[in-house]
Amino acid sequence: MDVDGIQNSRTGGEEEEPPAQGDDRDSPLAQFTEDAEPLPEPSLVAHALKQIFESEYFRTSTRGRQFLSFVVQYRLENHPEPLKERTIGVALFNRRLDYATGDDSVVRAQAREVRRRLEKYYLAHTQESPLRIELPVGSYTAVFKTETTHNEEPGEASASAHLAVRPAIDALPASEIEGVLVSPKKRFPISIYALSASLICILVLSFFLYHNSAKRFRSPLTEFWAPAMTSSRPLLICLPKPILYRPSVALYNRSAKTPGEFSSEVYRMNHPPNLQPGDALTWGEMVQYYEYGVSKGDVQAAVRFSNFLGHQGKDSEVRIGDGYSYEDLRNSPAVVIGAFSNPWTIEMTSGLHFSFIDDEKGRRIQEQGPSGRSWQTVHASPVEDFGLVTRLLDSNTGQFVVLVAGLEASGSDAAADLIVNRNSLEKALRDAPKDWPQMNVQIVVSTTVKDSSAGPAKVVAVYVW
Numbered sequence: 137m138d139v140d141g142i143q144n145s146r147t148g149g150e151e152e153e154p155p156a157q158g159d160d161r162d163s164p165l166a167q168f169t170e171d172a173e174p175l176p177e178p179s180l181v182a183h184a185l186k187q188i189f190e191s192e193y194f195r196t197s198t199r200g201r202q203f204l205s206f207v208v209q210y211r212l213e214n215h216p217e218p219l220k221e222r223t224i225g226v227a228l229f230n231r232r233l234d235y236a237t238g239d240d241s242v243v244r245a246q247a248r249e250v251r252r253r254l255e256k257y258y259l260a261h262t263q264e265s266p267l268r269i270e271l272p273v274g275s276y277t278a279v280f281k282t283e284t285t286h287n288e289e290p291g292e293a294s295a296s297a298h299l300a301v302r303p304a305i306d307a308l309p310a311s312e313i314e315g316v317l318v319s320p321k322k323r324f325p326i327s328i329y330a331l332s333a334s335l336i337c338i339l340v341l342s343f344f345l346y347h348n349s350a351k352r353f354r355s356p357l358t359e360f361w362a363p364a365m366t367s368s369r370p371l372l373i374c375l376p377k378p379i380l381y382r383p384s385v386a387l388y389n390r391s392a393k394t395p396g397e398f399s400s401e402v403y404r405m406n407h408p409p410n411l412q413p414g415d416a417l418t419w420g421e422m423v424q425y426y427e428y429g430v431s432k433g434d435v436q437a438a439v440r441f442s443n444f445l446g447h448q449g450k451d452s453e454v455r456i457g458d459g460y461s462y463e464d465l466r467n468s469p470a471v472v473i474g475a476f477s478n479p480w481t482i483e484m485t486s487g488l489h490f491s492f493i494d495d496e497k498g499r500r501i502q503e504q505g506p507s508g509r510s511w512q513t514v515h516a517s518p519v520e521d522f523g524l525v526t527r528l529l530d531s532n533t534g535q536f537v538v539l540v541a542g543l544e545a546s547g548s549d550a551a552a553d554l555i556v557n558r559n560s561l562e563k564a565l566r567d568a569p570k571d572w573p574q575m576n577v578q579i580v581v582s583t584t585v586k587d588s589s590a591g592p593a594k595v596v597a598v599y600v601w
Contacts, residue, residue: 144510192226211278245368363536372470376478377457380429387421433545437552444556475541517587523551546590550583
């Protein structure tokens, strides 16, 4: 069970995080920030970060590296105010300045993840760096600790920490060594200050170049799924299970041509009863089977998502039929699969620019407006099916939801393939507004069905709002 998920609520942050309102400067952590030890040399910090980022715990976590870089840089700049959740949300997660931090736990979740990764890193790499970077529980203020601060008495820590992070004296020219030793109170030569300033500038420039380039070159696939990936909750993959009826055992036996023909379940499961189109049936000879009913295309779509999320390191849970509820969708990001077999899809897309319609004109995907386009399955040779992807940043459940549905199961499969394929999704959103990651998106696709399998998805319409 995810303890962090239980602690979080929609009405406020977690106990471990700073309060969203009020004067944080009165807190012990804020006082520590003001009265902190001298900051280490930027080159030492840069070296420590490089080792951390190249480790197995941060190498594949782009967002974790960005988060840690940001809080470290903020600390090195020695701001008078402690770093706030809202500041991080706006700078790193593209949130609005007035976003409700109590309802959006993205920063708190990422902080927890970074703390976990740092803890694992230092457990595995205890001797690799003289500087330790920590993010204490209850704060977003980075703390720097040297080897000596872990081993000495509290009264000695300040002096030893200061000595530990000064430039090595052997690295200075002889004339400067003499000046330092003769007169401890004498100011460092200007070259030392210039070097320190240069290192700070390099670190600042490196951080912003890294942050801006990472953000600028994030693929549409990464942007599309970012709200789900930053959530601390697993992504739910929700499959429909429509009602399914099968012939009863009595009907099978009544149609048997030889005694005992349908006596085994495995034979009944793989052979139809011997009935003709004109044979009469009674309703009692048909039986509802609760364990069956998930369509092939929907299962293929679920497998696509499960494989994709596994490669991204994102936890997921598959729910089928009545295995998920509104409460589940309210508490976790989700992918909802299926159209007319899934009431959630019909409800959530109702009234949107593209929606599913079933009336006297038949089942179709319909565009709003008097001149709105519509798409229906073409049962010719080859069969052409259509699917709809709907990405809602904040659905009526209050969570990030992706609805993947086809007029038939092959349409669902093709729609799923589109949004786990980097090149296909990039082409689909090539003409979308630049800020589409902060907006809702709908994509209509078509697919050619051969041998009951969906072909590649072709984008026929895109709408962003």
